[in-house]
Amino acid sequence: xxxxxxLGQLDLLQKKLYAYNAASxxxxxxxxxxxxxxxxxxxxVALGILAGESQKLLTDEKTGELLSFLQEHRGELSEIERRExxxxxxxxxxxxxxxxxxxxxxxxxxxxxxxxxxKAKETSDFELFRPVLxxxxxxxxxxAGYYDKEKKPYDALLNEYERGTDMxxxxxxxxxxxxxxxxxxxxxxxxxxxxxxxxxxxxxxxxQRRFSDYLMEVMGLDRGHCTIGETEHPFTxxxxxxxxxxxxxxxEDSVADSMYSVIHEGGHAKYELGIRDEFQYTVLAGGVSMxxxxxxxxxxxxxxxxxxxxxxxxxxxxxxxFPEQLGDVTAEQMYRAVNKVQPSxxxxxxxxxxxxxxxxxxxxxxxxxxxxxLEVKDVPxxxxxxxxxxxxxxxxxxxxxxxxxxxxxxxxxGYFPSYALGSAYGAQMLQNMEKDIDVWGPVSKxxxxxxxxxxxxxxxxxxSFLEPADVVxxxxxxxxxxxxxxxxxxxxxxxxxx
Amino acid sequence: xxxxxxLGQLDLLQKKLYAYNAASxxxxxxxxxxxxxxxxxxxxVALGILAGESQKLLTDEKTGELLSFLQEHRGELSEIERRExxxxxxxxxxxxxxxxxxxxxxxxxxxxxxxxxxKAKETSDFELFRPVLxxxxxxxxxxAGYYDKEKKPYDALLNEYERGTDMxxxxxxxxxxxxxxxxxxxxxxxxxxxxxxxxxxxxxxxxQRRFSDYLMEVMGLDRGHCTIGETEHPFTxxxxxxxxxxxxxxxEDSVADSMYSVIHEGGHAKYELGIRDEFQYTVLAGGVSMxxxxxxxxxxxxxxxxxxxxxxxxxxxxxxxFPEQLGDVTAEQMYRAVNKVQPSxxxxxxxxxxxxxxxxxxxxxxxxxxxxxLEVKDVPxxxxxxxxxxxxxxxxxxxxxxxxxxxxxxxxxGYFPSYALGSAYGAQMLQNMEKDIDVWGPVSKxxxxxxxxxxxxxxxxxxSFLEPADVVxxxxxxxxxxxxxxxxxxxxxxxxxx
Numbered sequence: 001x002x003x004x005x006x007l008g009q010l011d012l013l014q015k016k017l018y019a020y021n022a023a024s025x026x027x028x029x030x031x032x033x034x035x036x037x038x039x040x041x042x043x044x045v046a047l048g049i050l051a052g053e054s055q056k057l058l059t060d061e062k063t064g065e066l067l068s069f070l071q072e073h074r075g076e077l078s079e080i081e082r083r084e085x086x087x088x089x090x091x092x093x094x095x096x097x098x099x100x101x102x103x104x105x106x107x108x109x110x111x112x113x114x115x116x117x118x119k120a121k122e123t124s125d126f127e128l129f130r131p132v133l134x135x136x137x138x139x140x141x142x143x144a145g146y147y148d149k150e151k152k153p154y155d156a157l158l159n160e161y162e163r164g165t166d167m168x169x170x171x172x173x174x175x176x177x178x179x180x181x182x183x184x185x186x187x188x189x190x191x192x193x194x195x196x197x198x199x200x201x202x203x204x205x206x207x208q209r210r211f212s213d214y215l216m217e218v219m220g221l222d223r224g225h226c227t228i229g230e231t232e233h234p235f236t237x238x239x240x241x242x243x244x245x246x247x248x249x250x251x252e253d254s255v256a257d258s259m260y261s262v263i264h265e266g267g268h269a270k271y272e273l274g275i276r277d278e279f280q281y282t283v284l285a286g287g288v289s290m291x292x293x294x295x296x297x298x299x300x301x302x303x304x305x306x307x308x309x310x311x312x313x314x315x316x317x318x319x320x321x322f323p324e325q326l327g328d329v330t331a332e333q334m335y336r337a338v339n340k341v342q343p344s345x346x347x348x349x350x351x352x353x354x355x356x357x358x359x360x361x362x363x364x365x366x367x368x369x370x371x372x373x374l375e376v377k378d379v380p381x382x383x384x385x386x387x388x389x390x391x392x393x394x395x396x397x398x399x400x401x402x403x404x405x406x407x408x409x410x411x412x413x414g415y416f417p418s419y420a421l422g423s424a425y426g427a428q429m430l431q432n433m434e435k436d437i438d439v440w441g442p443v444s445k446x447x448x449x450x451x452x453x454x455x456x457x458x459x460x461x462x463x464s465f466l467e468p469a470d471v472v473x474x475x476x477x478x479x480x481x482x483x484x485x486x487x488x489x490x491x492x493x494x495x496x497x498x
Numbered sequence: 499x500x501x502x503x504x505l506g507q508l509d510l511l512q513k514k515l516y517a518y519n520a521a522s523x524x525x526x527x528x529x530x531x532x533x534x535x536x537x538x539x540x541x542x543v544a545l546g547i548l549a550g551e552s553q554k555l556l557t558d559e560k561t562g563e564l565l566s567f568l569q570e571h572r573g574e575l576s577e578i579e580r581r582e583x584x585x586x587x588x589x590x591x592x593x594x595x596x597x598x599x600x601x602x603x604x605x606x607x608x609x610x611x612x613x614x615x616x617k618a619k620e621t622s623d624f625e626l627f628r629p630v631l632x633x634x635x636x637x638x639x640x641x642a643g644y645y646d647k648e649k650k651p652y653d654a655l656l657n658e659y660e661r662g663t664d665m666x667x668x669x670x671x672x673x674x675x676x677x678x679x680x681x682x683x684x685x686x687x688x689x690x691x692x693x694x695x696x697x698x699x700x701x702x703x704x705x706q707r708r709f710s711d712y713l714m715e716v717m718g719l720d721r722g723h724c725t726i727g728e729t730e731h732p733f734t735x736x737x738x739x740x741x742x743x744x745x746x747x748x749x750e751d752s753v754a755d756s757m758y759s760v761i762h763e764g765g766h767a768k769y770e771l772g773i774r775d776e777f778q779y780t781v782l783a784g785g786v787s788m789x790x791x792x793x794x795x796x797x798x799x800x801x802x803x804x805x806x807x808x809x810x811x812x813x814x815x816x817x818x819x820f821p822e823q824l825g826d827v828t829a830e831q832m833y834r835a836v837n838k839v840q841p842s843x844x845x846x847x848x849x850x851x852x853x854x855x856x857x858x859x860x861x862x863x864x865x866x867x868x869x870x871x872l873e874v875k876d877v878p879x880x881x882x883x884x885x886x887x888x889x890x891x892x893x894x895x896x897x898x899x900x901x902x903x904x905x906x907x908x909x910x911x912g913y914f915p916s917y918a919l920g921s922a923y924g925a926q927m928l929q930n931m932e933k934d935i936d937v938w939g940p941v942s943k944x945x946x947x948x949x950x951x952x953x954x955x956x957x958x959x960x961x962s963f964l965e966p967a968d969v970v971x972x973x974x975x976x977x978x979x980x981x982x983x984x985x986x987x988x989x990x991x992x993x994x995x996x
Contacts, residue, residue, distance in 0.1 A: 019547035023521030
């Protein structure tokens with residue numbers, strides 16, 4: 001075989017993987033937006049087949065031979081082609097461990113699980129979800145062994161979402177979080193509380209939709225390449241760097257909910273839309289890890305979106321969208337309201353400060369579930385106990401407890417910690433950004449282009465060309481969780497006049 | 499190989515074809531509903547790959563061997579399995595003729611063409627669409643040779659949409675249509691005209707949406723398995739017999755437009771939803787031909803939906819949805835208004851009687867384009883001349899002329915005649931239905947279940963298990979276009995008191 005011919009095959013292989021991925025994404029997007037409700041079965045058949053074909057392609061002996069051949073001729077490849085081969089070989093070696101039938105069965109299971117979870121959550125019926133969750137946990141424990149049999153199962157899963165992290169690393173990280181933030185939250189509990197009642201006046205969905213359009217404009221999201229939809233749980237879905245979809249969920253009695261969902265998902269979208277064209281339709285397209293992805297979404301949401309400069313910049317416009325609701329409110333009141341600290345039940349509605357504790361609870365439970373020291377049937381009990389212990393709140397039912405998140409029903413175990421890690425990365429990015437550029441001058445004028453430019457330069461453009469650790473190093477320097485806890489301590493000490 | 503093993507492979511083969519089809523459908527549905535506008539390129543890459551994979555699978559030597567093996571052992575197969583093998587062999591023999599690269603290129607072209615056509619139509623710019631249309635025509639002429647090199651190109655294409663028809667058959671059919679209907683339309687032009695001005699009062703979209711929900715209920719369409727969306731051009735898209743989508747387009751100044759779109763697309767949906775479970779995920783799922791499909795949609799739309807019994811039955815409810823607009827209107831006025839004959843420019847807005855002439859014009863043009871006796875650049879000229887000749891109307895621009903339909907941009911040449919054929923089939927179905935059951939008693943009470951039951955029994959349930967000609971025979975008896983022209987003559991003679 002000639003190298004040129006092999007590169008042609010490499011290109012086609014990656015385009016096929018892209019196509020299967022785009023197809024599954026499209027079917028998924030449909031299922032959570034417009035599909036009629038009793039249609040999971042037929043979609044599951046299609047998704048199962050597509051997942052199977054994608055896996056068969058990646059685990060085909062011919063693919064292995066092609067990758068070995070290109071690896072042997074790596075001297076003749078461009079840097080990008082070398083990275084493509086490297087990434088594909090990693091997937092190949094991992095996937096050849098997973099039997100094709102188990103892979104297909106799992107794809108069908110996650111499709112079914114999503115349906116069951118929706119029903120279970122609606123009726124707060126954990127028993128309905130339990131058998132499915134048991135199967136999901138069993139699959140993930142087994143798959144962890146396929147991913148890396150040298151690692152403990154949960155470490156192997158963590159590695160899937162944030163290559164290089166493990167329980168030791170995360171135990172230390174969450175240790176710092178617990179040590180610094182728990183006393184801070186306690187002090188805040190004793191301080192004078194912030195009034196955010198005006199956030200809960202009546203905000204009609206139609207006005208909120210127009211407000212979302214404005215926020216997307218402020219973020220510089222080109223609507224020709226990025227739409228906004230409405231789903232129960234907001235998410236971002238990328239087809240390629242020209243086609244990204246975000247969704248939000250409007251609550252008429254809480255304007256900040258959708259506002260910060262839009263900014264959060266918009267952050268994910270900025271990442272995907274900022275990836276270089278040359279990586280498109282290859283395995284180097286797409287954000288590099290969940291942690292880095294969350295660093296971007298949470299950077300826009302919290303570090304920028306909940307900054308005094310940003311809130312002051314957009315507030316006059318916000319008053320135009322909601323004149324009756326916000327006529328008697330000042331920008332400073334708004335800034336304080338969107339930063340109100342309130343230990344609560346729902347992760348996605350929690351504030352910037354207590355958020356990491358919500359994540360820590362899920363981390364503890366997943367660690368034990370996958371580690372085999374906790375049975376699925378006991379999840380609600382442990383969940384409720386930890387919420388009481390870390391956040392001091394009583395969980396009234398599983399709908400507001402362990403059934404609130406979609407992650408497990410989608411088969412994601414080991415994903416949650418990346419939310420907290422992403423926040424920590426973000427704090428370090430801010431520190432470095434402030435050394436390089438004037439961050440707050442432009443932001444205080446509602447201009448995010450300078451911030452976005454820095455992030456595109458340091459993070460977005462690379463897609464998966466650099467390793468996660470290298471992106472983090474590039475944008476953050478050496479990982480140091482105390483930068484994160486210091487950032488929070490400074491911000492909330494000032495806010496609550498501690 | 500054992501027969502049992504071969505049947506397992508047959509099952510998997512068909513499930514894969516189903517999955518590729520579902521994936522492409524999902525991407526298509528997305529593209530015409532929610533996708534951001536500048537995203538055709540990436541979708542085209544995915545659709546091209548999927549079409550290529552589907553074609554590769556069907557034309558794989560192993561597929562050929564499998565089908566031959568099963569054909570040899572046909573004595574050991576069930577009747578359904580035999581039909582699956584037969585259908586697959588027909589596709590196999592046809593597709594092995596088409597080079598894989600041409601097939602992929604064509605899939606990408608139709609994706610691009612859809613975009614170009616939209617822009618060309620918007621700006622009434624035929625020159626923009628011309629080069630794409632030229633490529634589409636060239637591809638179709640070439641593909642016609644692959645489909646059946648014994649046939650004339652257009653006959654080969656016609657055979658794709660309605661197996662068994664050809665130009666000789668259609669020339670005779672349209673001859674009858676022309677002979678009987680042109681004088682009828684002329685007489686109507688000289689009669690007292692119907693007042694339908696109240697159909698063009700202001701009908702808010704929101705009320706029309708609720709009216710659509712009601713119409714779907716009347717048609718017995720289960721919303722758990724069938725959604726309604728909104729697109730520029732209404733269509734029906736089926737994933738399987740549990741998952742069908744219809745779309746409509748609301749015009750605030752014309753209530754009958756969406757009303758009859760919903761009933762028309764609802765008719766297509768009834769067909770797909772009524773197919774037997776045992777055919778799902780096989781090549782026997784799905785309606786058998788375009789003509790038979792149109793017979794169902796047009797049966798519900800015109801023969802039922804524009805009958806006096808149906809209009810009288812739903813009119814009181816219609817007045818509830820539109821009290822201000824229809825308060826001063828009677829059911830009889832409504833019946834006459836929705837049947838007003840008006841030679842016009844736009845096919846999809848034309849009445850039941852002149853509709854076939856719109857189709858005939860497209861038939862004449864396609865026949866010549868594919869036959870090579872008409873150049874693409876001359877399409878607008880010929881189009882405008884024929885509209886003047888058959889319908890007596892002047893075409894002001896190509897937006898209201900040859901750019902109005904999406905079919906050619908989607909690569910469909912030979913599809914149009916099936917609309918007229920479907921109408922003719924429908925008239926014969928009515929004749930037979932009236933012999934079997936009381937049609938109008940239940941319909942006059944707004945109960946379509948008896949009609950739907952007859953159609954399900956004679957047509958829907960079979961999917962593609964029977965040949966198109968056998969379905970037609972089953973439901974219509976011997977094809978006789980004069981039943982159609984008689985039906986129209988009787989209806990419109992009474993309506994216009996001729």
